[in-house]
Amino acid sequence: xxxxxxxxxxxxxxxxxxxxxxxxxxxxxxxxxxxxxxxxxxxxxxxxxxxxxxxxxxxxxxxxxxxxxxxxxxxxxxxxxxxxxxxxxxxxxxxxxxxxxxxxxxxxxxxxxxxxxxxxxxxxxxxxxxxxxxxxxxxxxxxxxxxxxxxxxxxxxxxxxxxxxxxxxxxxxxxxxxxxxxxxxxxxxxxxxxxxxxxxxxxxxxxxxxxxxxxxxxxxxxxxxxxxxxxxxxxxxxxxxxxxxxxxxxxxxxxxxxxxxxxxxxxxxxxxxxxxxxxxxxxxxxxxxxxxxxxxxxxxxxxxxx
Numbered sequence: 001x002x003x004x005x006x007x008x009x010x011x012x013x014x015x016x017x018x019x020x021x022x023x024x025x026x027x028x029x030x031x032x033x034x035x036x037x038x039x040x041x042x043x044x045x046x047x048x049x050x051x052x053x054x055x056x057x058x059x060x061x062x063x064x065x066x067x068x069x070x071x072x073x074x075x076x077x078x079x080x081x082x083x084x085x086x087x088x089x090x091x092x093x094x095x096x097x098x099x100x101x102x103x104x105x106x107x108x109x110x111x112x113x114x115x116x117x118x119x120x121x122x123x124x125x126x127x128x129x130x131x132x133x134x135x136x137x138x139x140x141x142x143x144x145x146x147x148x149x150x151x152x153x154x155x156x157x158x159x160x161x162x163x164x165x166x167x168x169x170x171x172x173x174x175x176x177x178x179x180x181x182x183x184x185x186x187x188x189x190x191x192x193x194x195x196x197x198x199x200x201x202x203x204x205x206x207x208x209x210x211x212x213x214x215x216x217x218x219x220x221x222x223x224x225x226x227x228x229x230x231x232x233x234x235x236x237x238x239x240x241x242x243x244x245x246x247x248x249x250x251x252x253x254x255x256x257x258x259x260x261x262x263x264x265x266x267x268x269x270x271x272x273x274x275x276x277x278x279x280x281x282x283x284x285x286x287x288x289x290x291x292x293x294x295x296x297x298x299x300x301x302x303x304x305x306x
Contacts, residue, residue, distance in 0.1 A: 027080045028167055029060035031174025031296035034080035038164040039106035040154055044074040045090040050148040051211065055083030057221035062300045065095055066236055068247040070192025075099065078154060079167040083220065087151035094239050095252040097124045101278035104165030109152050117241055127161035134160040171281030175293040178286055181267035189231055189302045196302065198229050200266040206297070207263060227297025229263040230284065232273055236305040252303050260284060264295040
């Protein structure tokens with residue numbers, strides 16, 4: 001099963017240096033030493049009543065997606081380590097199917113979907129495991145109000161997806177920062193009804209996360225922070241689906257190419273992203289076409305409308 005992560009040092013070459021101390025290879029999701037483990041994606045609630053989150057610091061990657069009403073949800077991807085519990089968990093969307101295609105056949109934990117979307121999830125290359133298929137892996141927290149009180153026991157969930165794909169290359173590269181960039185210690189990402197602020201902390205060597213003007217924290221790990229933040233500009237269009245109140249669900253297109261901004265080490269780097277198809281990974285390059293290395297550690301990818 002997945003293990004905790006250890007620190008590592010950069011070779012200065014901008015390339016991975018092979019096996020790390022203890023013989024462990026680097027995670028393709030974080031660049032840190034990790035045992036190979038199955039991929040688990042979890043749809044996380046992100047409105048005010050759902051905060052603070054639990055277990056989010058264990059995620060390798062946090063994707064932020066727009067949902068109905070201009071709000072956001074987080075798709076947390078885990079493999080390197082698993083927290084005892086994670087949440088709150090909410091419903092999946094059509095966008096998740098396209099986004100998760102690059103992970104092989106991962107497990108997906110979510111609270112449910114509207115009935116018209118069920119056939120799409122069933123046919124997708126993933127193990128869709130909502131509470132109805134794994135009741136022992138979910139529980140309600142009595143100290144919170146529904147629907148913001150559903151939590152996941154990740155290890156139990158993976159027991160219901162024993163053949164889930166293990167972590168593999170999805171296009172990320174880790175190592176020394178590229179030349180250039182510009183000093184930027186604060187950056188704001190806005191959605192129609194949600195805001196994220198990232199502030200560089202030299203002491204922590206991470207970007208501290210704030211959501212809607214308040215410092216983001218977890219119940220089990222303190223302040224939420226990322227080693228690398230990617231602002232990926234994508235097409236966000238209406239889908240064929242609506243929520244229970246009739247609002248159109250946006251579809252976030254993650255296949256294609258476009259502009260991006262990569263934040264690492266207190267600097268901002270202009271970048272381009274490219275993904276050729278649903279089963280392919282996403283590459284990030286400098287304007288000159290060279291791979292743009294991320295800083296090792298948790299990666300946040302903000303999927304924002306062009």
